[in-house]
Amino acid sequence: MSEDLRALVRRIQPGMTLALPVDYAGVSMAITGPLIRHGAGDLHLVCVPTGGLQVDQLIGAGLVRSVETSAVSLGEAGGAPRFNDAIKRGNIRVLDATCPAxxxxxxxxxxxxxxxxxxxxxxxxxxxxxxxxxxxxxxxxxxxxxxxxxAIRPDIAIFHAPMADRDGNVWIGRRRELAAMAYAATQTLVTVERIVDHSLLADETTAAGTLPALYVEAIAKAPRGAWPYGLWGEYATDTDELIRYAAAARTAEGFAAYMEQEVRA
Amino acid sequence: MTVLPREILICTIARLLQDVRHVAVGASSPMPAAGAMLRRALDEGQRKVRLSILGSVEHNFFTNGSAELFDSAGQGRLDAFFLGGGQIDGMANVNLVGVGTYPQMSVRWPGSFGSAYLYFTVPRVILFREEHSPRVFVEKVDFISAPGISTPETYRPGGPVALLTSKALFSFDSQRPGFRLESVHPGHDLQEILDATGFQFDHDDIPPTTPGPDAATLSLLRDRVLNELSETYPAFAAQWRRDLAEAIPDGASA
Incomplete structure (x- = not known):
């Protein structure tokens, strides 16, 4: 595990509320393994506004007490197996919502x-x-x-974006829900594909899509950090991998084996 | 002229979308998307039809995150939307949450997404569910993700206008309230619809057959729309092409 990622997850305490973005907005899948290894449980997740693979994996790892969401699914790969199983067993509390709420x-x-x-x-x-x-x-x-x-006031918002600069400004393009999460949260942790040397605020073109460092607590570099999800403007979703996970995670044992093998801690 | 069942559905969707300016479809909804693309192609030169596909990078002209679609609906800028449902009942209530007693349901579906908002704010909501069976079309849904009708004091410029399935097309009257069978797709009959539908609905003794496309519309569909669609839904488009090759072995389109 990268030292930066380890430092990021140390901020997460048991019982906290985490805000996590929708599949296509920039999910920090890179932080999932370190988060599970870190082990802070009893978490309340807020999906902005729906959840997918990351939410399913955190539930499967037993770290989640409750989820506020408009939906949890793996999209083309079908239902979210650990989420569905946890509901059937009554292991998590779901606060069903609708996206604009x-x-x-x-x-x-x-x-x-x-x-x-x-x-x-x-x-x-x-x-x-x-x-x-x-x-x-x-x-x-x-x-x-x-x-x-x-008002929804998460303790921590976590997402993945293409780039940040040395001052801690993060480029989010037109994915404004990432800014909304950061404004609302006490702390925001961001993983990025790369860290650039020039200031993102120096050029009006990038400044318009930049989340200022004021809202950002910590950043770690994690190339291909949204995989198997895609990252807008960078790479596409690896649907085959999502299908592979969906099949494996149908049982608790299959989930454990998948996580052991595939999710880097 | 050979017309595939899915081509009848797509052409029916395009018909239901007459006069729209802006239509949105869900992320994995190739048929509503195809219907909207056909509408756009048919209206070219007369009016501009905007199409938003949720979650798509290519068919997304928004710049204010995922909230903007909902905001635009609240502003009255979204004319039509498609809604599915694990269960739909005779009052057009939609259930996207699960089967059994909430919250610890025996079958859990992903969740309500934006339905509880868009069903109220979008004037023309088309219920689209291919599976036409008593487990989908129930007398009363187990969970109301979004209600089909509201009390007069509830702000509701939007709501359901039609229900399209693999077997038939219904209209919805929010005043009566209830569904009416408008037409039965070729190859199906009234008795089959009655047996497959768990709720009561109005119908003629001999309901009309859902019309198919004319030759010009069909060729637009198989040429331009199919090409456009394959950019966003490659697997669906490839299957459609294979089915066409099988149904029309000599390659003729009519």
Whole structure:
């Protein structure tokens, strides 16, 4: 394991809330092995706004107490086997959500306000199972009910991006949900394909898509760090590998064997 | 003229998308994507049809992360969307969460994704589920990811307008409320639809047959749309080409 990655995961304490990005936005798969080896459990995961392989592996490794998510799946490779199994056994608590509600919760944290209203939801079993969400009357109109989502403030946000500079600025392009996660979280840990010598803020073209170092706690270099997921503008998803994992992880034993062999600690 | 069953579905989708400006489809939805691409090709020169494919790098013109699609729907800029469902009931309630008693369900599906929002905000939601069986089309869903209808006080510019399956096309009336069988696809009949559907629906004694495409539409579909589609859904497009070669051995398109 790289020393940098080891330093990153040491910040994660048992019981913390981690925010993790959707499959295609830049998942730091490179940190998954070190995180499992580090062993801080009882985690609450917030999927922004859905989860996949990383979430399934953390659940399979027994580190997860609860997950707030709009979905967990392996996409083309099918259902998430360890997630599904943990639900069937009652081993994890799922706070089912819908994508824009998670974005709303993060937006509230970004603004430093206690909640954010969102349309939809009323009459769904998602809402009726969320004691932490409420429906209020629009104070500016009559007869208009609207759902309100409390601010989501993760302890740590983790993602993977193409590059960072020596000052700790991270280029996220148009994947603005990565910025939303970082604004909302207390700390943000980032793995990158490469570290560049020039300042990302010096050129207006890259500055527009840059998450400033203000929000970034620590960075580690991890080439191909999203694999088997792809990274936008860099490399494509390795669907065959996801299918291989999905088949292996159908049983707890198969999962353990896969992780032993494939996930670098 | 030989027309494959999936070509009937794609042409029906294109028909349901008449007059849209912006349509979004889910990440692994090749048929809705093909229907939207056909609509775009048919309308070329008259109107611009924008297509967003969730999770696609190529068919994504957004620059504000994954929240922007939902924001654009909230602003009224998204006209049509497709929704599937592990279970769909006669009130057009959609269940994407699982079978059994929530939360410790006997079968768990991925989850509700954006359904509980887009079903309310997108004016033309097309329910698309190929498997037409009593386990999918149930009397009452086990979990409501997104409700088919709302009380009058609920803000709801959007909702379901149609349900398309491998066997038939239904419309949905939110006032009555309920589904009505609009047409039965070639090779299927009313009794088969009744047997395969777990909820009540209105129908004519002799329902019409879902129309197939005219020769010009079919050739546009097999030429331009199939080529466009193979960039995003290569496996689906390759299978379609193989099925065409088998159905029309001499290579003629009609």
């Amino acid at each position: 998670i974005h709303a919760g993060l937006m509230a944290a970004q603004k430093g306000v206690p909640f954010m209203p969102t349309r939809g939801l009323i009459g769904s079993d998602i809402l009726s199972n969320r004691a932490d969400w409420q429906v209020i009357q629009n104070p500016f109109a009559t007869g208009d009910s609207i759902a309100v989502i409390p």
